[in-house]
Amino acid sequence: MSEFAKSLDVTASGLKAQAQRLRHLSENIANADTPGFRRKTISFQTEFTAGKGTGRVETGRVRLDQSDLKQVYDPTHPMADKTGHYDGSNVNLVIEIADAREAQRSYEANLKMFEQARQMSSGLMDLLRR
Amino acid sequence: MFENLDIFRMSHAMARHAGSRQALIAQNMANADTPGYAARDLQPFQAYLETNTADFYPKATRAGHLQGAGANHSHDPRIRHEGQADPNGNSVSIETEMVKAVEVKRQHDRALSIYKHALTVLRSAVSSR
Numbered sequence A: 001m002s003e004f005a006k007s008l009d010v011t012a013s014g015l016k017a018q019a020q021r022l023r024h025l026s027e028n029i030a031n032a033d034t035p036g037f038r039r040k041t042i043s044f045q046t047e048f049t050a051g052k053g054t055g056r057v058e059t060g061r062v063r064l065d066q067s068d069l070k071q072v073y074d075p076t077h078p079m080a081d082k083t084g085h086y087d088g089s090n091v092n093l094v095i096e097i098a099d100a101r102e103a104q105r106s107y108e109a110n111l112k113m114f115e116q117a118r119q120m121s122s123g124l125m126d127l128l129r130r
Numbered sequence B: 001m002f003e004n005l006d007i008f009r010m011s012h013a014m015a016r017h018a019g020s021r022q023a024l025i026a027q028n029m030a031n032a033d034t035p036g037y038a039a040r041d042l043q044p045f046q047a048y049l050e051t052n053t054a055d056f057y058p059k060a061t062r063a064g065h066l067q068g069a070g071a072n073h074s075h076d077p078r079i080r081h082e083g084q085a086d087p088n089g090n091s092v093s094i095e096t097e098m099v100k101a102v103e104v105k106r107q108h109d110r111a112l113s114i115y116k117h118a119l120t121v122l123r124s125a126v127s128s129r
Helices: A003-030 A093-128 B005-032 B045-051 B094-126
Strands: A040-049 A053-064 A069-074 A085-087
Touching: A003 A040, A003 A053, A003 A093, A003 B005, A053 B005, A085 A093, A093 B005, A093 B094, B005 B094
Parallel strands: none
Antiparallel strands: A040 A053, A069 A085
């Protein structure tokens, strides 16, 4: 595979991974008020094919954040216990938004690299033109 | 000039170097959020040229390589930056990679224009006009 094809491939994997991250983030944000919801986190890892690092990035397993759920006081809530509390979600919107910003930034950087690899390879193709 | 077309070989090597460096930068960028990933880079073309003055063709740099003009173990293209890393061990800085990407793009464009121009010179030498 040529270097340009390889870099397009690697960049596309980066785009995909960031998009997946954004998907889980929006899931978390959408469920910020769901009782008992634990926020989902995914990790990034370098892909290995036949024991050899390809440089592509992929997302690892989805894990649930095991930190304590927020206790919400609402005696009228159907799920409230004797003390009037029920388990909220452990989603922190500030963290999610900050993470989403980071994902966006990385996504844009990958997009720029994709565009550049494309330009460089089309410059190479232009050599064939008279 | 016309006996030995060094300029083509040189611009070829330059464009090729830019291409491989670009691939590494793209890889760094894609792994900008991977925990424990160390940024990789090639040495600049200038330094690469100084260590490989003999020719610009692939060489056998390891025992497992099939052919090539002898081993040259001193030249390892991948340099790992030992700069400051993030708490998760990732040492990629998107800003640095962006600057390097622009540098590489310019190097590639330069190499291609040199190639194109040399081709024009050759063409005008052989054309009947």
